[in-house]
Amino acid sequence: MADEKTRWDGWLSPKQWMPVAGILSVAVIALAVALIMNLGGGDDSGKTTTGGSARTPVHEHADFLVMIRGQRFDFSKPEFLSTAEGKELSPYVHIHEPRYTVVHVHASLTRWDEFFTSLGFTLTDPSFPGVDSARTCMTLPDKTKLCNTDTEKWKFIVNGVPVDGISNIFIGDLSRVVISYGPETAETVIKEQYPLVTDQACIPSELCLARIDPNEPPEQCSGGLTCSK
Numbered sequence: 001m002a003d004e005k006t007r008w009d010g011w012l013s014p015k016q017w018m019p020v021a022g023i024l025s026v027a028v029i030a031l032a033v034a035l036i037m038n039l040g041g042g043d044d045s046g047k048t049t050t051g052g053s054a055r056t057p058v059h060e061h062a063d064f065l066v067m068i069r070g071q072r073f074d075f076s077k078p079e080f081l082s083t084a085e086g087k088e089l090s091p092y093v094h095i096h097e098p099r100y101t102v103v104h105v106h107a108s109l110t111r112w113d114e115f116f117t118s119l120g121f122t123l124t125d126p127s128f129p130g131v132d133s134a135r136t137c138m139t140l141p142d143k144t145k146l147c148n149t150d151t152e153k154w155k156f157i158v159n160g161v162p163v164d165g166i167s168n169i170f171i172g173d174l175s176r177v178v179i180s181y182g183p184e185t186a187e188t189v190i191k192e193q194y195p196l197v198t199d200q201a202c203i204p205s206e207l208c209l210a211r212i213d214p215n216e217p218p219e220q221c222s223g224g225l226t227c228s229k
Contacts, residue, residue, distance in 0.1 A: 055092075059221075060105040060173035061201035067180040067193050068146070076100040079141070080119050082227075083220075090118035093171070096221060101198045104221050105171050112177075113167040123179075125154065125165025136165065138181065146181050155180045155189045162186040174201050 066073040075095060081087070082094035092107040093115045103115055116123050120141035124131055136154050137147035148154060156166045157178040163169075166177060176197045180189045202208040204219055221227035 055107040055109050058105060058108050059205070060171070061205050062103050062105070062171050062173065062175045062177060063101055063198045063201045064103055064177045064179070065101060065193065065197045067178065067182070067189075067196075069152075069182040070184075072196070074100075075119075090114065093118065094221075096227075098216065098219070099198070099200050099204065102201050102204060103171060104204065104227070105173075106227075110171050111168055112171055115171065116167070123167040125156065125167050127163075127165035127168035131165070133164075138179075152181060152183050155184070155186045157186070157190055157194050160190060160194055162190065174205070174207075176201075 066075075075081075080089075080095060081100075082089050082096045088094065093103060093105050093110045095101075095103055113123060116138075122137075122139040124138075125136045126132060133148055133153070135147075137145055138154065139145045146152075146154075154165075155178070156163050157180070158166065158172070159175055159177075166179065176194070176199065178189060178194050178197055180193055184192075203211055204221060
């Protein structure tokens with residue numbers, strides 16, 4: 001009879017199974033944390049992260065043009081340039097002599113926002129979630145703020161195609177981009193301003209060697225993944 005009283009029939013009372021469940025939950029959480037730490041560890045030299053994604057070294061280029069009320073914005077000023085002497089506004093994206101309309105990208109997943117921010121601009125447009133046309137604005141380095149109004153708006157043209165915004169999108173290799181503010185329509189910008197965008201990105205990429213002037217000094221940032229100092 002004693003054996004029958006102490007026999008376990010496979011059923012546990014709440015007082016018995018609740019502590020076991022608690023221990024198992026803690027173990028599962030600890031295992032998940034360990035897996036996450038292992039995934040984030042390792043040797044990531046030469047990589048950065050953005051939005052949880054690894055950024056790898058690249059060397060890509062794009063032509064760009066900023067027009068404000070029909071006038072080309074001048075990016076040849078010293079405050080916008082990275083130099084061979086060590087002035088680097090961003091380790092990942094910059095412009096320098098002699099092509100002030102070509103942006104150099106040195107890390108994958110680099111957005112236009114990162115480039116403009118490094119130069120002292122702030123561009124907020126519908127490429128960001130929750131931002132509509134009415135809230136589209138650019139603040140210039142001198143703190144002038146230009147926003148969409150009933151009479152003047154920002155237009156964004158990528159490779160001849162109008163888009164809602166570019167700030168939060170990646171800089172495309174060999175792309176040609178117009179960012180224009182004023183009363184013009186997008187159709188007018190495509191017809192009259194887009195042709196003004198240079199097509200020189202292929203030169204530092206060394207994809208159009210025949211176009212490189214042999215008398216031109218060597219570019220500090222050409223071909224490889226890093227710029228010469």
